[in-house]
Amino acid sequence: MIRSVTQQKPEQEIDRLLKGLDRVFIIGCGTCVTLTHTGGEPEVSAMKETLTQKGKLITGTLVVPVACDNLTGEMLKEFGKQIDQADALLIMTCAFGVQNIASQLKKMVIPGLNTLFIGKETAFGEFNEICTQCGTCIIGETGGICPVTSCHKGLVNGPCGGTDNGKCEIDKNKDCAWTLIYNRLKELGRLDCMRKYQPPRNHLGEPTPGKLRIEN
Amino acid sequence: MVSSFKEALKSGKFVVTGEVAPPKGTNLEKFVHHIDLLKDKVDAMNVTDHQSSVMRFPSLGGALLVKERGGEPVLQMTCRDRNRLALQADLLFASSRGINNVLCLTGDSVMLGDHKEAKSVFDMDSSQLVATVRKMEKGKDLGGSDLDGGVSFCAGAIVTPEANPLEPQLIKFEKKIEAGAEFIQTQAVYDLDKFKDFMKYARQFPVKILAGVILLTSAPMARFMNKNIAGVNVPKELVDEMASAPKGGALAKGIEIAGRMIRRIHEEKMCDGVHIMAIGKEELIPDIMAAAGLD
Numbered sequence: 001m002i003r004s005v006t007q008q009k010p011e012q013e014i015d016r017l018l019k020g021l022d023r024v025f026i027i028g029c030g031t032c033v034t035l036t037h038t039g040g041e042p043e044v045s046a047m048k049e050t051l052t053q054k055g056k057l058i059t060g061t062l063v064v065p066v067a068c069d070n071l072t073g074e075m076l077k078e079f080g081k082q083i084d085q086a087d088a089l090l091i092m093t094c095a096f097g098v099q100n101i102a103s104q105l106k107k108m109v110i111p112g113l114n115t116l117f118i119g120k121e122t123a124f125g126e127f128n129e130i131c132t133q134c135g136t137c138i139i140g141e142t143g144g145i146c147p148v149t150s151c152h153k154g155l156v157n158g159p160c161g162g163t164d165n166g167k168c169e170i171d172k173n174k175d176c177a178w179t180l181i182y183n184r185l186k187e188l189g190r191l192d193c194m195r196k197y198q199p200p201r202n203h204l205g206e207p208t209p210g211k212l213r214i215e216n
Numbered sequence: 217m218v219s220s221f222k223e224a225l226k227s228g229k230f231v232v233t234g235e236v237a238p239p240k241g242t243n244l245e246k247f248v249h250h251i252d253l254l255k256d257k258v259d260a261m262n263v264t265d266h267q268s269s270v271m272r273f274p275s276l277g278g279a280l281l282v283k284e285r286g287g288e289p290v291l292q293m294t295c296r297d298r299n300r301l302a303l304q305a306d307l308l309f310a311s312s313r314g315i316n317n318v319l320c321l322t323g324d325s326v327m328l329g330d331h332k333e334a335k336s337v338f339d340m341d342s343s344q345l346v347a348t349v350r351k352m353e354k355g356k357d358l359g360g361s362d363l364d365g366g367v368s369f370c371a372g373a374i375v376t377p378e379a380n381p382l383e384p385q386l387i388k389f390e391k392k393i394e395a396g397a398e399f400i401q402t403q404a405v406y407d408l409d410k411f412k413d414f415m416k417y418a419r420q421f422p423v424k425i426l427a428g429v430i431l432l433t434s435a436p437m438a439r440f441m442n443k444n445i446a447g448v449n450v451p452k453e454l455v456d457e458m459a460s461a462p463k464g465g466a467l468a469k470g471i472e473i474a475g476r477m478i479r480r481i482h483e484e485k486m487c488d489g490v491h492i493m494a495i496g497k498e499e500l501i502p503d504i505m506a507a508a509g510l511d
Contacts, residue, residue, distance in 0.1 A: 152325055153325065153336065158391060159388060160322040161322070161379075161403060162446050163379065163385075164380070165380050169328065169446055178384055182381065195387055195391065197347070199347075200300055200340045200348075203339075
């Protein structure tokens with residue numbers, strides 16, 4: 001399943017964001033951030049402990065099942081009093097959850113996490129971005145492997161000069177996307193796809209910000 | 217206007233180009249010294265574009281300076297820092313100032329340089345940049361609009377003959393030629409027998425090949441490149457030869473090796489010329505040429 005992949009913000013940054021805000025309500029989420037161990041029950045409890053030791057008053061904690069879901073609003077109502085008592089909400093969900101919660105309450109929200117990408121757990125404890133949602137999919141010509149996502153430079157015409165023994169110039173542990181694509185196309189007898197010149201990408205395919213209205 | 221570099225490539229002579237790097241700052245003294253030293257010795261001077269993603273004086277300004285000092289510049293352009301508007305604009309400016317040679321590069325990751333947090337662009341890649349040059353020469357920009365006043369370039373690109381795996385690199389090499397590259401500079405080659413194999417393949421394409429030669433400055437430097445530079449393989453015998461140099465004599469040994477390699481490439485007519493990179497020691501390029509019997 002595709003997940004929103006997050007990382008906890010550095011402690012110093014959270015301290016800075018919470019400066020002068022003494023009463024804090026902490027919210028986690030039972031979905032993606034539980035899987036990545038960044039905002040599930042154990043992490044919310046640990047954060048409560050850490051902040052209490054730093055002299056903060058924790059007015060309450062809540063781990064909602066799916067923070068980005070509209071039903072989250074109903075759950076927040078049940079904790080209205082504790083939320084009202086807080087100076088700020090420390091939200092340990094991905095940015096979708098933070099924004100969903102922020103839109104429903106008149107409170108300053110402090111994200112406890114950074115949202116890195118939408119990806120998949122490809123091996124135990126390892127998450128990889130699979131699709132950047134560029135809006136102009138070309139994987140029909142690359143053997144089903146996306147170079148826009150998997151190549152560090154998003155190159156669409158083959159490898160750069162930084163490829164080395166199948167690895168990327170930025171990280172010797174990162175596979176070169178174009179070596180993977182080459183191996184796949186070779187296996188499929190379709191290296192002709194790689195020989196095809198791809199024009200500069202159409203960035204209109206990916207509206208900024210992303211927006212779509214389905215016409216009836 | 218046909219550039220003198222293009223004429224040199226067409227003439228069939230053994231072409232020699234050298235690489236010069238603009239400074240980090242506005243003190244151009246050393247850079248100008250290198251240009252003056254090389255302008256009458258080499259067929260053209262490549263001006264690097266924030267090499268290794270380290271921010272410097274721009275390649276366009278450097279190429280203009282080469283021109284002003286009476287040299288022949290090859291403008292290096294990477295796709296790392298500029299989108300298609302900025303790249304085309306810089307090509308227009310270069311053309312208007314008589315800079316008529318361009319080397320089209322994808323560019324290193326910003327993560328390798330000194331501004332690691334910068335946003336990298338890569339709106340285009342090297343083959344698309346070559347195709348852009350050719351499109352602009354037909355009087356159109358990438359948006360399809362007419363250009364008021366055209367451009368004309370001798371456009372080239374690069375290849376890594378010792379890339380591993382090799383075939384994807386060769387597919388890209390062929391795409392660059394199909395897009396319109398007239399000359400190809402190679403990544404540094406040290407094993408000339410391997411390079412001859414590459415040339416057997418490359419000779420079937422209508423493109424001029426300049427073999428890349430990087431001056432070895434010490435045995436540790438050679439080992440460093442083997443470990444850290446993609447597609448550069450200094451054979452053990454050459455590393456040992458560098459290590460065998462007497463104290464204080466490593467640089468002289470490096471010049472001797474580079475000169476010997478260039479002499480062999482020239483004498484055996486392996487390719488159309490060489491591109492000499494004496495990174496940080498540009499003033500030694502004439503010595504390398506002398507050691508190669510090219511002075």
